[in-house]
Amino acid sequence: MNRSAPTRLSFIPCCLLLLALVGCVHSTGSDTTDRAPLPLKTTHGKALDSALEGDGSDIVTLIFTSTDCPVANAMAPQLSRDLRRFEELGIRCYLVYPRRGVTFEEATRHRDDYGLEATVLLDPDHVLVEALDATITPEAFVIDFQGSGEPRVRYRGRINDLYPSIGSRRDLATRHEWRDAVQAVKEGADFDPEGPGAVGCMIQRQ
Numbered sequence: 016m017n018r019s020a021p022t023r024l025s026f027i028p029c030c031l032l033l034l035a036l037v038g039c040v041h042s043t044g045s046d047t048t049d050r051a052p053l054p055l056k057t058t059h060g061k062a063l064d065s066a067l068e069g070d071g072s073d074i075v076t077l078i079f080t081s082t083d084c085p086v087a088n089a090m091a092p093q094l095s096r097d098l099r100r101f102e103e104l105g106i107r108c109y110l111v112y113p114r115r116g117v118t119f120e121e122a123t124r125h126r127d128d129y130g131l132e133a134t135v136l137l138d139p140d141h142v143l144v145e146a147l148d149a150t151i152t153p154e155a156f157v158i159d160f161q162g163s164g165e166p167r168v169r170y171r172g173r174i175n176d177l178y179p180s181i182g183s184r185r186d187l188a189t190r191h192e193w194r195d196a197v198q199a200v201k202e203g204a205d206f207d208p209e210g211p212g213a214v215g216c217m218i219q220r221q
Contacts, residue, residue, distance in 0.1 A: 063142050066109050069160040074200055076101060076193075077109045077156045078133070078174070079149045082117060082125040084216035086178050087153040090188075091129040094153075094174060097194050098132050106197060108133035113149065113218050115139040141221055147171070151213040155193040159200055170196035172210025181214060 069075060078094065080087045098108050110133045112122045122135045138144055147156055147168070157170035175188035192210045199206055 063136060063138065066107075066111075066136060066143065067146065067158070067166045068164070069107075069158075069166070070164055071160055073107065073160050074197065075107045075109070075158045075166075076197055077111050077136075077143070077147070077158070079111045079113055079144070079152050079154045079156075079218065081112065081114055081152040081216055082121055084152045086215035088129065089184070090153055090174050090177055091131065093177070093188060093191075095130040095132070097174075097191075097197075101197055102132050104201065106201070109136050110134070111136045111138050111143055111149075113138045113141060113144050113152070141218075144218055144220070150218055151215045152218060153215050154213040155196075155210075157193070157196045157200055169200045169206075169208050170210055171208060173213045176211070178214040 066075060066077060101108050110122070110126055110131060112125075112135065117137065117139070119135065119137060122137060126133065126135055136143065143149065149156070153174055155170065155172060155174050156168060158166045159169050161167055170193065172192055174191075174193045176185065176190040176192075177188040178184050196206070196210065
């Protein structure tokens with residue numbers, strides 16, 4: 016990142032992986048500076064409200080994910096390690112499930128099966144999707160709060176480069192932009208909030 020400014024998957028034959036990735040997309044991102052202010056309150060319960068609330072010392076990270084997106088699930092082992100580290104640092108971590116029809120039990124089972132230590136949020140009405148303009152699973156956001164308590168998007172983009180493009184997977188990720196962004200925010204550094212576009216499964220907007 017330019018500062019200037021987990022069930023384990025078994026081997027999947029290439030042909031099956033390509034079939035699994037049908038419907039996956041690559042997000043190019045958008046300019047956060049032109050985005051409308053994030054709503055601090057919703058009409059969908061305290062859990063969604065609290066994800067976008069905090070004070071000047073709070074850092075929040077949200078991962079939009081899905082129980083059945085092969086890209087999101089392939090990233091789960093590294094994601095699990097990073098989430099565990101961030102929780103130890105006092106960073107609030109959320110897994111947001113935006114697909115309609117996913118129950119809380121299904122989402123929490125998915126989280127537990129993959130060893131993801133984060134709070135589960137269901138967003139079937141796309142409250143957080145619309146607030147953050149999320150488009151892909153998995154897509155990562157890092158938010159901090161200015162002196163007034165207003166949320167500010169500090170990073171939006173991919174988790175890492177395990178999938179540099181649709182249908183192309185590395186053996187191991189070599190760049191970890193989301194992890195680096197969280198660390199940079201923790202250290203008070205300035206950087207471009209628009210990371211490399213997320214690669215994964217499209218969030219079907221209402």
